[in-house]
Amino acid sequence: MLSRPGSWSRALLLVAAVARFGDCKIDRNSIVRLFNLKLNQSDPYSPVQVGNGNFAFGVDVTGLQTFLPHNTLSSWGWHNSSLPATPHQTAITDFTGLDWWTHDRLVNYAQPNPAEKDISQWLISNPHRINLGRIGLWFGGQNVSEEMLSEKMQALDLWDGVVTSLFFLNGKEVKVRTVASLQTDTVAVEIESELFKSGQLGVFFDFPYASGKNKFDAPFVGVWNATANHTTTLKTKTSGAIITHTLDATTYVADINWANKASISRLDNAMHRYILKPGTREDKLSFTTTFALKAGKSVGSFDDVLDKAAEWWNNYWNRGAFILLPIAFNSSARELQRRIILSQYLLAVNEAGRDPPQESGLVNNGWYGKFHMEMVFWHLMHWTLWDKWSLYDRSIGVYERFLPTSFERAKHQGYEGARIGKMSDPTGRSAPGEINSLLIWQQPHPMYFAEMEYRKYPNKKTLEKWDAILTAVADFMVSYAWYNETTKVYDLGPPMYPVSENTNPNQTVNPTFELAYWRFGLDVAEKWQKRQDKAVPSSWQTVRDKLAAFPVENDVYVLYEGIKDMWTTPETAEDHPGLLGIYGWLPPDPRLNLTIFNNTLGKVYQSWNFTYSYGWDFPLLAITAARVGDADRAVRWLLDPDNKFDAVGMPVGGTRVPTPYFPSSAGLLLAVGMMAGGWDGLEGPIFPPSWDVEVEGFSKAM
Known part of the structure; x- marks a missing residue:
């Protein structure tokens, strides 16, 4: 509360x-x-966190993961399960996807094939992100619950990025401060209590096996009872230790360093749990734990991490x-x-x-x-308006990194340019899925990002940064659009899914938002060429200018051309009201009729x-x-x-x-x-x- x-x-x-x-x-x-958090109990779904964007450590009311196995997740911690051992499905190359009839030709899409069920599911669920480890308070072997603690109080100082937790056990106060490094994937902890002297308090480190079976692994990640499936080894050093964790082909370390006198050892009869205890004369224990693929340089003491974190967070807010x-x-x-x-x-x-x-x-x-490439806009665009470009820069390079796989995806399907995937892992491989392979609204995102960046930094460096990406994406967008000989316009789809993902893909053609976003993207791509004194491919202009008109029924825009009973069918009058994005999310489209749009807005308010x-x-x-x-x-x-x-x-x-x-x-x-x-x-x-x-x-x- x-x-x-x-x-x-x-x-x-x-x-x-x-x-x-x-x-x-x-x-x-x-x-x-004013909005610092002040808590007096744990929440299983919403931990208080410290972290740096690439690494986060969730805590319960003790400031650690004592009673609830909250997660320690990172951008680099991934795991692959063993490939399926069924006949004829033992390698990634055994996956062939499905062919769909697409404008007079068969196109192969990365979709689960009923004849390849096992390898299809393996590709969907692998790699999966792993919980790097759990760190909590050890009460000397006593069975202590959160309800046994008294006068619990926890505060998160947002300005400095530090969590302070206080409580009493058996009449003795325990104070824990928790902070994360902003430079390395390190959690730093300071604990003060007289319980150390009586051996009633220490710190445990525990490591789970990877999950990988559940689409939604919440609130906790990892399998704690599959102890034989993975290994941990302990190597001590002066004022520290390194625990190496191996899960199949994945190996990483927890590099632990402490101040003052302390010792660490494996807990009896526990394969992956280790106990850190200070000397019997100590009433304070401070330590840092850095999770990494391999041990590196020292991050310094708890106070060093605390000071640097405060400096970073102060700058962030200022x-x-x-x-x-x-x-x-x-x-x-x-x-x-x-x-x-x-x-x-x-x-x-x-x-x-x-x-x-x-x-x-x-x-x-x-x-x-x-992560989902169509959601990159909603995750990252706010940084540009709030002038937080250094944080935006951390991941926006994904488009350049994924360009090779995007080229491969388009070429495999018989298109020009680069087709951006959807549900992706850090390699750029998009997971199989009908929606995953038929969604298209992620394509113009790079144009939006590039244009916002150019408004902030209108220079040659920005133009060169985005040039190859915008060209490749525009080439795909033009190649994807299909010229309809009957109507003499370019159509988008079928098969495809619109933003809302709630229609029949074989019937979905010329969805309102995607038409607007396609024109917006091609318009930005043309501007990009002109800013560099480059010739604009005539196909870009032709497709942009001859894209189908927005579908209208009864003086309101509708989800896609030819949709039946949109406003009275539950499936199409709920979920994402994406068609509203043509005015607000996007700047006004040249073909936008404001009267019709206002009618549409009223219809959404009335019927959604x-x-x-x-x-x-x-x-x-x-x-x-x-x-x-x-x-x-x-x-x-x-x-x-x-x-x-x-x-x-x-x-x-x-x-x-x-x-x-x-x-x-x-x-x-x-x-x-x-x-x-x-x-x-x-x-x-x-x-x-x-x-x-x-x-x-x-x-x-x-």
Whole structure:
């Protein structure tokens, strides 16, 4: 349960006064720390975390993973299960996918083949992200539960990135401070208690086997009772030890270093659990644990990690954009500000790594820990508006890294250029799946990123960075579009899935949003060529200009051309209302009819089943409402009862996806960023007229 600081109203008034006095800059420190977490019990689904974007360590109320096996996840920790041993399905090359009739020819798609069930499933679930290990308090062999602790109190200082946990056991106080390095995948811990002297307190390290069988591995990742399937070895050193963990072909280390006198050994009758205990005269134990593929340089002491982490987090909050809402007197503004601040912390911990994030970040495993290329926009675009380019830069290189596999995918299917995959692992291999192979709205994402980057950095370096990517993607987009001899326009699909993934792929043709995004992408690709004084391929212009018109029925846009009973069929009037993206998410399309769009917006408000909406749906609705001038409704969408954020700021997944579902958080910041900075033709901030809003440093959207 989250408890609020005392004298909340007085604190809000003080912060507002400090922030506004003499038109000075916003007092960011005070605003951020107003929303420091204060807890008195553990939550199995929403741990408090410390981390650095590539690595995260979730903790229970003790500041470690004592009672709940919360996860230690990373960007590099992956595992492959053994290949299936069934006849004729023993190698990746045994997978052949399925052929679908596509515009007068057979195209091979990476889809599960009923005749290749085992290798198909292996490719879907491998590789899978692994839990690197569990670190918790050991109570001298006593069977202690969380309920036996008294006066529990835990606080997360958002400004410094440190968790402080206090409790009493048998009348003795235990204080734990937990922090993560921002330079290495290290958790640093300091524990103070007289219980050390009596041998009633120590620290355990435990290591699970990889899961890999469940699409959603939540809330905990790993198999703890398959002890014979993997090995751990201990090698001690001066004031430290290295535990090497081997799971089949995956090997990594936990490099542990401590201050003062201590010792570590394997717990009796436990294959993978080790106990670290200080000397009997000590009442403090501080140590660091670095998880890595191999042991490296020392990260220093607990205090070294603590100081460097505080420096990084202070810079994170002080740099880039910031917004202050009227939190002193407005409960909606206060809740929105809470979500903004906690989302900024959680996204820096979970979604700022080398690869695009998985939907549940580094909290647990969704979709085996793989990331989805169509969701990269919703995970990363907010960094551009909030002027957090260094975090954006960490993973945006995925498009260049995946270019070879994207070329291969297009060539295999008989297309030109590069076709971006969907559910991916760090190698660029896209998992088999009907939706995975037929989705297309991820294709123009690089154009959106490139254009936003060029607006910030309009130079040769930016042009060269994106040139090969945009050319290859545009070539595929043109090759994919099919010229319809009957209508004399270029069609998109079939077979395909639109954004909402809820239609018959063989009937889905010319979906509204994809048509707009295709034109947008080809338009940016043309601009890119002209900025470099390069010739624009005539095919790009031809396809862009002759793409099919938006499908309209009864003066409203519909999901795709020829759809029947869209507004009364549950499957098509719920889930993602993607067709609204043509005005808000995207800048106005040249063919957009605002009257028809406003009719469509009203129809969505009237007919959509928002009970099943989740994730980025509500930020999309907010962006659209703001774009048409309805700031009050935009805020209401961000705070909609079905758009839940829990006490620690985790976005609740809903009925169809696991918790947390971080596109909700990143989408929230994208929507707020657009409302704060405005867009071409309209200055921000764009909030309800009665709200007195202060903004700093936001970039303008397109």
